[in-house]
Amino acid sequence: MEFRYLGNSGLKISEITYGNWLTHGSQVENEVAAQCVQAALDEGISTFDTADVYANTAAETVLGEALKGERRESLEIFTKVYWPTGPGGKNDTGLSRKHIMESINGSLTRLQTDYVDLYQAHRFDTETPLEETMQAFADVVRQGKALYIGVSEWTADQIRAGVELARDLNVQLISSQPQYSMLWRVIEDEVVPTCSELGVSQIVWSPIAQGVLTGKYLPGQPLPEGSRATDEKGGADFIKRFLRDDVLTRVQQLKPIADDAGLTLAQLAVAWVLQNDNVASALVGASRPEQVSENVKAAGVKLDADAMAAIDDVLGETVERDPGKTAENAPRTRVV
Template identity: 45%
Template sequence: MEYRYLGRSGLMVSCLSLGGWVTYGGQVGPEVAQQCMKAAFDSGINFFDTAEVYSGGQCEIDMGIAIRKFGWKRSDLVISTKLFWGGKGPNDRGLSRKHIIEGTDASLKRLQLDYVDLLYAHRPDPDTPMEEIVRAFNYLVEKGKVFYWGTSEWSAAQITEAHAVAQRLGLIAPLMEQPQYNMFHRDRIEKEYLPLYKIFGMGTTTWSPLASGLLTGKYNEGVPPDSRLAIEDNAVMKRLRDSLESEDGQLKISKVRKLSDIADRIGCTTAQLALAWCLKNPNLSSVITGASRPSQVEENVKSLQVVPLLTDEIMEAIEGILMNRPAQDYNFRSS
């Protein structure tokens, strides 16, 4: 396993991490979640990601049970959770000081932990003043309930505003951002955030590296009944499932088929190719993966062996298929 610094901090996270969105507490039961987490830990993964909204908090509960069951040393783990959608009450959502503090306490109780290493503002909150948000996260860091705080799917302008407020007040600024990033979703990481890596030393922990499974090739011939897109009671999965029938969805599937040819050429799976492509980006601290069985964890970790195979020639061949390189002059470089 490779470990990278989380932005301009001294914290090291595994370049591949395991997240619980949709899967733990929802798609699979606690025993499978435990098996996947153990497979990840045994493979060198030290970073596990969840959120208060995942399966209504059950994901946090299941992950917390696994941590206690295996008796892992707390210093060997980097645990993150996210706040924004905590319930149906008027103060159970958003980024008010009340919800940030109470939501953190509730998450820690579900996780059965004294602190989390990373805490994210799961989305921006235009209804709450930025000073209130920054002060609340700063309070949690000073109280030792959180070591670092960051954002998820915030714009570069919003992150810059948070830094400006923190600098003006002498408070702790956000360290990391958790955006979506994959072969089909690139602009924010590769273009919008470029100044933030240099100015603020921002780290990134990206989600959906396989585009909800599209980049594995499993949806090339339809939606398998045991896949996450087949989940009926999840609005996000339904929207993604319906999108496969669109012209854009069919175009993406045709690109995945061509990417599979490149994967065959270098001796890996299409999923491993997509993960390795993400890992080539030097501005990524960790790529959050999902898994519904231990064998998926093991297959994902093998993508580390694929990274050296992504030469400039292979990367350009991939670009020739994707045809979506951001307008910003930005290129990956093979090491």
């Protein structure tokens, strides 16, 4: 396993972060989830990412139990706040001081830890003053409940405003967690340059495009049984944008590039996002322990310029690059 600094900080995290969105507390049994976490630890992964909203808090509980007994100082545990949790009451969502303060306490209890290494705003809250949000995050840090703060799916302008307020409050906003893959490159034109300037790193989710870049979805063929595309608990909603025949056909054409690099298509996809200097880590989930072992082989891989150019040539116009997609996909009002 290779390690990289997270933003302009002294914190090092593993190039592959184990994430439990859509799996723990939902798609897989707790025993299998624990096996996946153990596989991650065995492969040298030290960084684990979750959120209070995943399986309505159950994912945090499963992760906390799976990591119990591990040396806390050797781990980096990340979680997030924004989306509705609990019964979904009027203050059970957003980035108000009330919701942040209550949420961090709940997360720490479920994760069985005194602090998280990174506490992230899961989305931008248009209905709470940013000053209130950042002051609450700063207080969470000063209370020792989080070491650093980050954001997820914020626009470049929102990140800049957040970093400026964080600096005024003498706390470190060091990360952004956006969707990023060969097929979804909307952060490249605005978010990445802004973050590079400000000393903020990317921890990217869905580097395999919800599984599409594994090559298991074939053009004109039925969806594989038990795959994410058939998961009615939420997985199918996220993957459908990529399940077009033109995309699936081009993904199949990536196989010779992966073969030349000695990689599977999934490993090629993870290695590709790690070529970006502003990316500190790629988030990878798993429903089986062996998936973890396969994905970590992308750590430390260097793709040459010819391979990177060949990938661009194959994918062509199927790549989504519009930076406006970040704001377009963000909630305009709080979801309750």
